[in-house]
Amino acid sequence: MKLGLVGKKIGMTREFFNSGISVPVTVVKIEKGRVIDVYTKEKNGYSAVKLGFVKTKSSKLTNQMKGFFTKKNTEPQQIIKEYRVEKTDDFKTGNEIGLESFKDVKFIDVRSKTIGKGFAGVMKKYNFGGLRASHGVSVSHRSHGSTGQNQDPGKVFKNKKMAGHMGSKFRTILNLEVIRSDIENSLIYIKGSIPGSKNSLIYLRKSKKTFSRKTSIEKYAQLNKESEKTTTKKTEPKKKEEKKDPKKEQPKKK
Secondary structure (H helix, E strand, C coil), X not given: CCCEEEEEEEEEEEEECCCCCEEEEEEEEEECEEEEEXXXXXXXXXXXXXXXXXXXXXXXXXXXXXXXXXXXCCCCEEEEEEEECCCCCCCCCCCEECHHHHCCCCEEEEEEXXXXXXXXXXXXXXXXXXXXXXXXXXXCCCCCCCCCCECCECCCCCCCCCCEEECCCEEEEEEEEEEEEECCCCEEEEECCCCCXXXXXXXXXXXXCCCCCCCHHHHHHHHHHHHHHHHHHHHCCCCCCCCCCHHHHCCCCC
């Protein structure tokens, strides 16, 4: 497992390429992580790095966490993450890790909490068709119908699709493309949308799955080359065919 980062969703915009094509992107502000502790195989049995993200006030911490951060001589952090790493020689307690760790990374995985929709019915939550909107159905057009059975089994099974709380769940989206990364301002531009509202926390990591896919820059560059070839073929002047004289082609009479 490789290191991950934590950021805050700023919003959406679009990025323009040299060809003039625009791509919708989500802008994420990366929070720099501080190395709190380093685990080695000799001492702990496995090698890992513990990082802390997003500074908080000490008044918001419990007494146990206050003692933990005072023991480590670091500022109190809101989020603590542990990442398994093969080599721990490059990490020391107190060092800061930012967007530099994602240098030359083309695809990443994103995990964040979706927007909460509150209490929702089955037609909104699960796309149910509802009951008939005709005579005989009295004010229950958007209901889900029967939920249980007769005396046998005489209960409602678990995971039955019913009305309830919608959204506000962690979801992971795999293999999102990184269009651009601004290391100076700690901004990363990710193609497409990311679950969650503005200022929500987002967990980033390098894509786990191995796949062969071209980036949008490579795709548009290839399309531009193909279009240039077709235009050059069309603009090339055709060679004029020489007209043959019929007198010269006539066979000589013996």
